[in-house]
Amino acid sequence: MMRSVLNEGTGAGARAAGFTLDAAGKSGTTNDLRDAWFVGFTPELLTVVWVGFDDNQPVVAQRQPGGASHLDAVHEERDGGAA
């Protein structure tokens, strides 16, 4: 069940980016997207990522259908910051 999160769910972007290892994960958000969590793991490595604001404000103003908008926003922000 948790493999499908990466294969076809919220974490499908990892597969699209070329990640092919056997892995599973679980995403989670709180009300109004004030916190965004992702826990992903393989037999050798487990990572936990949290994204949010210190003052508990929503990460993204409007939630987008598809569920991965906060990750997109983080990626955009990261790419913009790196450029």
Add this chain to the structure above:
Amino acid sequence: MLARRKRKGRAQAALLAVDPRTGEILAMVGGRSYNQSQYNRAIVARRQPGSVFKPFVYLAAFERGGRRRTQRPHAGVADQRRRPRSSRSTTRRGSRRTTTTTTARSRGAARSRCPATSEPFTWARRSASTRLPKSGRRVGVGTPPKGFPGDHARRVRADAARGCAGVHAVHQRRRGAVAQGHRRDRRRRAPRRGERPAASQGRAPRHHVSWSPT
């Protein structure tokens, strides 16, 4: 997408990489920039876990030995389509005649109590309510219940009662006691003129949720 944002500040992030075989922490990121903020969000911040906590609820439900009957997952839906919005049945027993009216709402209420047709997580939450503190502590889940800065005891207690405190789920067992405390507070009447207030009135409500280390 950036234009739709409510604010221009940059979101913070935290990361923890662990070796699942040994539990060793391989990498830790506490925020965007150590120069800007030395607050380590990976280990100090208390944030609500959201749906990430659900696997632990399922773990507790399975450890408790709960079993969900899944043979008729759509029986309720089919049942609702087949029946009219409201039906009236009359039964005759001896000389007594009883008429019963069944509505969609009453049928839905009956279905919601049936494990076979309830939503899986609802089932797991109900099954695990007594087991969750033990299972959570066994796998190392749970921290002292603290609100974010600026929070006060009443809000933390209310969050715990509603089930949205950062770590409340480990303390599900105490939730009933917290809710009872709320009801007691509501029942307490205001002192009449000339009457001395009760000893506990005027004080901040007691924080019922406490942490017991393993």
